[in-house]
Amino acid sequence: MLRFLASRLIQGLGVLLAMSVVVHALMGLMPGDPVDLMIAANPELTPADATRLRALHGLDQPIWERWANWLAAALSGDLGYSRLFARPVPEVLLPRLANTLLLLVPAFVISAAAALVLGVRAAMRPNGPADAGIGLLCFAGISIPSFWLALMLIMLFSVGLGWLPAGGMGPPGGDGSFAARLPYLALPLACLVVVSVGGYTRYVRAGMIEQLRQDYVRTAQAKGASRRRTVWRHALRNALVPVVTILGLEFGSLVSGALVVETMFAWQGMGKLIYDSVMGNDYNVALVALLLATAVTLAGNLLADIGYVALDPRVTLGTVRT
Structure with a gap:
């Protein structure tokens, strides 16, 4: 180790x-x-x-x-x-990094959790009504441009209904607490979840369908294991191996930010900072920010490798048991 x-x-x-x-x-x-x-x-x-x-x-x-x-x-x-x-540079970078983590970490967790539930549900009855409905929602989420979705959310919930602010980091003169920022976080968070969950769901669905066709699943059911236990305790564990790879690669986006969404909702995060620093020839900020995103991506790949060991007993760190 x-x-x-x-x-x-x-x-x-x-x-x-x-x-x-x-x-x-x-x-x-x-x-x-x-x-x-x-x-x-x-x-x-x-x-x-x-x-x-x-x-x-x-x-x-x-x-x-x-x-x-x-x-x-x-x-x-x-x-x-x-x-x-x-x-x-640290004084510029750290507040923007905190803002990005506040937005992207919940979006990442919610998207992964929703994809897990939706992907398993779709795979249990391939080509059924639930699979068709979930597939339609997934393709819609994948196909919709994030800037267009952001505009529609602003038009509906801010301009039309007046329930949520159209953008910003918090109320003017506010104390900067999480409770004060929560209404401003809702729309960009929803936008990120919608555009992310579709791709994750498709990976979970594909992995589950492949695993549910394996002999060990039929053997477990023949020995009396319930459908629920077979799906959630046996098949899902193996189906998550390729999904962990995708999540590990997406890990770097947690600090590199989401430029389009941050721009549309005036969220002062890392994506906007990197863009402004590159366009303004602010070498030091751009270089450190990009290196930080690279380091987090490498850390995500390392966590994915460790996740393989937890999910598949045949895998060890560096070798494969046969």
């Missing part, structure tokens, strides 16, 4: 290092730089001022040298300074 975890840690560090090189190189190759934006905002800056600012921020150095300087500073705990927000 420890050897496996150490191996995955080393691999993860290698991926993060490579990711930092790629992201830094791509951002360095983007047209323009922060100084160009400063010049556009302040026409009084002279070419000499621009040269001095580029030297001050290290923008006159080669890309590889800038990356090496950033890496040395990051390893010492200095993640840099945000040009757009005029604050250290």
Whole structure:
């Protein structure tokens, strides 16, 4: 176990290092730089001022040298300074990360739980009325663009009925408590659940149908096991193995945010932050945010591997029992 975890840690560090090189190189190759934006905002800056600012921020150095300087500073705990927000990167990142987790973690849990129930229900009677109805809802959720769904939710519940606010993080002058934010959380949460649950349900349904056709299910029923026990205690456990892979890959989105939904509902999360930092050439914020999303995705893959062991006794960390 420890050897496996150490191996995955080393691999993860290698991926993060490579990711930092790629992201830094791509951002360095983007047209323009922060100084160009400063010049556009302040026409009084002279070419000499621009040269001095580029030297001050290290923008006159080669890309590889800038990356090496950033890496040395990051390893010492200095993640840099945000040009757009005029604050250290952690001070910009942490509040946005908290907002994204507040929105995406409940959406992830609700979507997975709903998909589990709906997928099993659809698989128990393939091509039946329940399966057809659930399949229709799933395809609708997969096909509906999130921005269109967000607009329809705003039109219905905010403009039409007036039950919920159209967007924002909380009431003006509020205390920022969860209770005060809850009405503002409802619509973006519902939007994310609707667009996510369909795909998860299809994976659960496909896995369950495959497992319910296996010989061990018929054997369990022949020995007197009830239909409920066969489905929930035997078939579901094996059907979840491919689903765990999908959930592990989706784990990284918990910190990378949902740009469209956050924009539509004016939710100040990581998706909007990453977009603004990339478009504004705020290198430090964009780089740290993307590396954080990569690290969480790697952690999700590790949790998925551990989940395989819990679900399938034939699987061990690193080998397969036959």
